[in-house]
Amino acid sequence: MVDGLTAIGAGLAVGLSALAAGLAEYGIGSAAIGAIAEKEELFGKALIFTASPETIVIFGFVIALLILRGGA
Numbered sequence: 011m012v013d014g015l016t017a018i019g020a021g022l023a024v025g026l027s028a029l030a031a032g033l034a035e036y037g038i039g040s041a042a043i044g045a046i047a048e049k050e051e052l053f054g055k056a057l058i059f060t061a062s063p064e065t066i067v068i069f070g071f072v073i074a075l076l077i078l079r080g081g082a
Contacts, residue, residue, distance in 0.1 A: 020074035027070025034063035 042056035 016077060020077045023074040023077060024067070024070045027073075028067050031063040031066040034066070035060065038063065 038059050042052075042060050045052045046056050
């Protein structure tokens with residue numbers, strides 16, 4: 011029973027963080043495309059802002075690994 015709940019917790023950690031990153035990416039991506047369409051020199055900043063929400067998924071993955079391994 012405990013192993014199943016541990017797997018559910020790890021899955022929730024990755025799944026919910028991926029959902030949050032996708033929602034953030036939606037708003038940032040559309041704004042970045044609009045900014046690049048007006049000024050092409052904003053491409054570098056737009057790329058950084060677009061890639062930054064993906065770190066949330068990496069943090070969720072690390073938490074899932076910690077959950078599955080039993081702590082620190």
